[in-house]
Amino acid sequence: MSIRFAVLGAGRIGQVHAKAVSSVNGATLVAIADPVAAAAHHIRDTYGCDIRSIDMILTSDDVDAVIICTPTDTHADLIERFIKAGKAVFCEKPVDLDVARARKVVDTVVAENGLLMVGFQRRFDPDFMALKQAIDEGVIGEVEMVTLTSRDPGAPPVDYIKRSGGIFRDMTIHDFDVARWLLGEEVTSVQAAASVLTDPAIKELGDYDSVNVILMTASGKQCTINNTRRATYGYDQRIEVHGSKGSVSAENHRESRIEIANGAGYTRPPLLNFFMSRYTAAYANEIASFVDAIANGTPTKTTGMDGLKALELADAALKSAQTGQAVSLA
Amino acid sequence: MSIRFAVLGAGRIGQVHAKAVSSVNGATLVAIADPVAAAAHHIRDTYGCDIRSIDMILTSDDVDAVIICTPTDTHADLIERFIKAGKAVFCEKPVDLDVARARKVVDTVVAENGLLMVGFQRRFDPDFMALKQAIDEGVIGEVEMVTLTSRDPGAPPVDYIKRSGGIFRDMTIHDFDVARWLLGEEVTSVQAAASVLTDPAIKELGDYDSVNVILMTASGKQCTINNTRRATYGYDQRIEVHGSKGSVSAENHRESRIEIANGAGYTRPPLLNFFMSRYTAAYANEIASFVDAIANGTPTKTTGMDGLKALELADAALKSAQTGQAVSLA
């Protein structure tokens, strides 16, 4: 009784998910859809699935679930169509760049009693899961301060940035989700500072490349997020959670575990440089979790509401960075 | 031609400085002043100096310099009196809890052409000096983001907190000074969040125990400061500076360099638990630097103006935490 999948979009993240589906127990890849023939062929040839159009998949009886890896501006419509067609839906973040539109999607999913999972893969990283488990087991007592450091090796192309919704909605959104996950309380106040330090082209687009955010909850728990689009030493992904009884942190992933010592000192390799290699295990765990939810009829671990909440925090942070004022969330 | 010192105040920080004076080349401890006889006797007996009143020291021809370790509310007056008496003055932070009063002190020092050093010992910590040197040598390129983590093992007594001026002026003030030192530009905007998470008594005093601050300079460089009054694992003092070409960080000091491995994992000892043991070398270097400035007629490395600027940042942070608004500094 394997769950039968179609993947919409055969780009690089589509390939990651196609591979995950193929290797997870209890899942089968049935179809791939992509207007770019070569991309679709590659997945078909690698995993032995059909190529179908999105419309065909919508009416395919042999497809139980879809994974949406198409451009962001198609997400909301596709989620609604497939949820209404009775398919389980996994969608890469964000649901939509517009909060109102995203909220409507979430409402639709509820109305249709559908199953939607939003792709926040960091929650499925084995190290971050171990960190969360330590917190849940009470090892550090009550959570008080969360410190998130997320730095990209380099900025994406200008064309990508134009359509990205800006750094808060594109990059920090992952940290907003992690913050909510770890704080265990909703955020009630957002302060943010933002500037452009790496590339004037980003400034011309009205976006930022360097941001710091402070989140506060009703009980006074705090979280800081540090983002930059340029880290020469690789893809920097760190979490530290400080609590009443102690702290727990998760360290980065390096290219290898060797160290070289000589007159210049002791040198370990730089970090993995790409989010796909850094989060390989997380992407596989994420799809396995989605398969579990479908198979067992349980809620997904990252819901449409999680996607919406993270987006609201992104909007609040942008507003705070622009006005200098803390933005309150109900 | 040794510089002849008197230490005002024989409390724990007075003892630290008395020891430093006694061990630094080119300095001699001549006198100690303290209304508590036992404390003064202890220093006299340990280092072989006189016991004198503050008024006597003021007119002592055999005293070239004083180190002010008396309660905070006496600092401003004592600095002015000793500067006018022609003595070189080292004063523990803060110059005063009131910005206007501190500014007047700085003006007096300038008018009298006096030599004042304010005790920001972290600039003299060997590791932080090595970090600063790496920055100055261009190792990380242009400084972009500074991250300061300063956590006390536990809150001071309530009586101390009452007279402390609050966490920003008492604890974060050190981080404000380090931030200015490392950013290399004056801060133009301050955002802060603050809450009470460790002890309701602190809330009753109108103070905070958990704060996060974002500083921004005119060119967009940013700094975050994370403070809490409770860290179960010791006195946590970390710096990380991110730049255009790389990052540099300084790690904590542990009780020892051993590690124990067993079924529970790999355990290294907690951090040194007290600012005096953590900054032993920094305190000695600080006094040596003061002696150098006196002997060579050069400016001190941490001036009255540094003390004033840090205090202004503390006031701005407090205001931001209370109002939610970013506070601009000219």
Place this chain on the structure above:
Amino acid sequence: MSIRFAVLGAGRIGQVHAKAVSSVNGATLVAIADPVAAAAHHIRDTYGCDIRSIDMILTSDDVDAVIICTPTDTHADLIERFIKAGKAVFCEKPVDLDVARARKVVDTVVAENGLLMVGFQRRFDPDFMALKQAIDEGVIGEVEMVTLTSRDPGAPPVDYIKRSGGIFRDMTIHDFDVARWLLGEEVTSVQAAASVLTDPAIKELGDYDSVNVILMTASGKQCTINNTRRATYGYDQRIEVHGSKGSVSAENHRESRIEIANGAGYTRPPLLNFFMSRYTAAYANEIASFVDAIANGTPTKTTGMDGLKALELADAALKSAQTGQAVSLA
């Protein structure tokens, strides 16, 4: 043009290799052989291959290569039979516990112009490969001293030890191979010390659980090996190579990359506790390397001669431990 494989033996290491064959590009699992039906069925059902007897596989035209995962005392015969049948052969270490028998196998492979790879998976571990690459690139200059630390979490069952050939042939043999690989010269002298510290039952069998070995090459390069059958903190696998220009080391693999700080100190998780999880990537790389050798007609990276040489070192170490004398190898 996929290489078609049969796996002989469906025990735990057989399962590892079956999985590797199934996931490596250019390889196909055709058949599994095991007298235990349940074990064979499990692999058949998981990977969709046939179940065949060893004799059937020997004459199967649709099998290009076999992986021998049967008990040690069957290795030599099976290698010879399959080499003579024209199959490429991968065999788990050791070729045989008897040097003379192993040498005869190596001679047979040469006479038949066969392709034999012996399973020394450590050479294929990504970290150790990175370490070796650094050496080959001259990063540490001339290799002078190799230090190998290999400690098992716990001793195998007494029944296993009885048939194992003793700690030098069963456990240290991996280190002997790594030593030869890293020294880049053949060993000419072996000194060893051995004792029983963890379990008297091991002493009764005439075996050891705690050994140290010193290897020396003709040019004076040295290697030490430290083995014990009990490490409470997990499966300890470290390499350090000291050279004329510097050192390079490879660190252990932990259960996760988190660290917990509290009053007891800073604790990271224990090491992965099992050779299969520690060397998952190595096992996959090893089979990929074998497939490459077959496909390209190139020699295997670990040959029958490597298996023989490691066995000779094991015999020499045992003799040295028993007599206290250094044992010379031609």
Place this chain on the structure above:
Amino acid sequence: MSIRFAVLGAGRIGQVHAKAVSSVNGATLVAIADPVAAAAHHIRDTYGCDIRSIDMILTSDDVDAVIICTPTDTHADLIERFIKAGKAVFCEKPVDLDVARARKVVDTVVAENGLLMVGFQRRFDPDFMALKQAIDEGVIGEVEMVTLTSRDPGAPPVDYIKRSGGIFRDMTIHDFDVARWLLGEEVTSVQAAASVLTDPAIKELGDYDSVNVILMTASGKQCTINNTRRATYGYDQRIEVHGSKGSVSAENHRESRIEIANGAGYTRPPLLNFFMSRYTAAYANEIASFVDAIANGTPTKTTGMDGLKALELADAALKSAQTGQAVSLA
């Protein structure tokens, strides 16, 4: 009631001890002796002591204890003379390069009921003391394997090596003492391998620069020692002790605690490069321990017998390296 000291020999180690005596509570530096006037003057001027000849010190009523920092070939005679004169004696290692002569010294000390401390400063290093304390508290259970890594940054001058007694008596002797301290049992068997890898001049002297040693006790505990005269990354001093319940290790001391991250990786500074800076605290603790022993009439923590035992192990190691045979000690 301060213990009054004279230091014999004003070379670099004499200066270290003169400084230690001057700073330790309960000790006073009374006199320095050295045929080189400038060296003696330096210590006199720095610490305000007399300059006296060795013969004068021998009969000085105001000297309770001497610290012998003269050339090795004078140690034995000086110890005997000062012990007979009723002075407490601290002597730098070795007592003598000849075991028989050293044994005679030990006998004399016993016969005279004298107090002799031999300078094995590593036992007084704060980290190694913390490691030893962990062992004594049972944290790792029963000690099974000790691993000592001691590597000098560079070889001493050829003239020094000529008179040094060879690497085992000059360099490894410290490790032999540490081994005995940590094993908690006397060594009964020594195996060693030695070669010359860094400088042919060392070979011409009949000495070695690269050695590995295995020590075994009657109960089967083992210790390995790895020495080389060249480590490009600094003065490498590591200890690891493996026990029935876990392991404990002590890590190196770096020039500072900073780390730089960039495209080349993460780099920490090299190690402290000189035994005096590495063991600054150990030298001070050592003299404080000697002062305690004198003041309290208790045995010294490193005795003449410790010096003798370490020398016997050095001789055994040399013999084993030359013959290839394990050398037994009664």
